Amino acid sequence: MSPLSSTLTLLVAGLWHWLVLAFAFGYLLGSIPFGVLLTRAAGLGDLRSIGSGNIGATNVLRTGRKGLAAATLLLDGLKGTAAVLLADHYYGQGPAMLAGLGAFIGHLFPVWLKFRGGKGVATYLGVVLGFVWQGAAIFATAWLFMAILLRYSSLAGIVASLVTPLALLALGHVEYAAITAVMTLLLLWKHRANIGRLRRGEEPQIGV
Numbered sequence: 001m002s003p004l005s006s007t008l009t010l011l012v013a014g015l016w017h018w019l020v021l022a023f024a025f026g027y028l029l030g031s032i033p034f035g036v037l038l039t040r041a042a043g044l045g046d047l048r049s050i051g052s053g054n055i056g057a058t059n060v061l062r063t064g065r066k067g068l069a070a071a072t073l074l075l076d077g078l079k080g081t082a083a084v085l086l087a088d089h090y091y092g093q094g095p096a097m098l099a100g101l102g103a104f105i106g107h108l109f110p111v112w113l114k115f116r117g118g119k120g121v122a123t124y125l126g127v128v129l130g131f132v133w134q135g136a137a138i139f140a141t142a143w144l145f146m147a148i149l150l151r152y153s154s155l156a157g158i159v160a161s162l163v164t165p166l167a168l169l170a171l172g173h174v175e176y177a178a179i180t181a182v183m184t185l186l187l188l189w190k191h192r193a194n195i196g197r198l199r200r201g202e203e204p205q206i207g208v
Contacts, residue, residue, distance in 0.1 A: 003097040029079050030110075033113055044065070079103055080100060081126040085130050101179055119194075120187050128168075131180075132176060135167055135171070135180070142159055151205040151206045152203055158194075165177045
């Protein structure tokens with residue numbers, strides 16, 4: 001059963017609250033600020049007062065702790081994957097799709113941090129991994145290619161997020177393509193400052 005069919009089946013059966021619960025579950029899981037928690041536990045203070053102030057792995061790397069940055073990247077990605085897979089297991093593909101969207105939105109706008117969250121690249125990848133592993137592979141490949149070619153982490157994430165909905169559409173996953181297109185628009189909005197710096201030639205490169 002496709003995600004759309006699963007969603008319609010729940011709505012017809014009057015089980016719309018499963019969709020709401022799945023989205024809420026995904027949001028709460030996605031809003032866990034692992035970067036903030038890990039750096040604080042390591043005695044590095046509040047991550048939001050370091051570097052760019054972002055709560056993601058790229059800013060954690062600016063503390064000089066590569067292990068913490070890797071752990072943040074992994075956990076920010078896995079919370080998206082976990083939201084999708086757990087919702088799929090208990091509620092089905094339709095709710096799983098909404099749980100993935102909820103996890104992504106939760107990372108961008110976490111209730112625990114007054115809705116000031118990260119840029120969403122790792123969580124985007126994790127959500128897509130939960131949807132279709134081939135889509136995640138395409139996202140990761142596009143990110144790595146752009147990162148190695150131009151050495152801009154933000155640009156790599158932007159390009160990867162633009163490619164992924166098109167790739168999912170080409171693979172025949174129309175519903176997932178639609179959801180990831182929404183996620184891409186949100187990711188672009190969160191990267192609006194980065195886009196401005198890229199246009200002005202002021203965006204710092206990876207490792208600088």
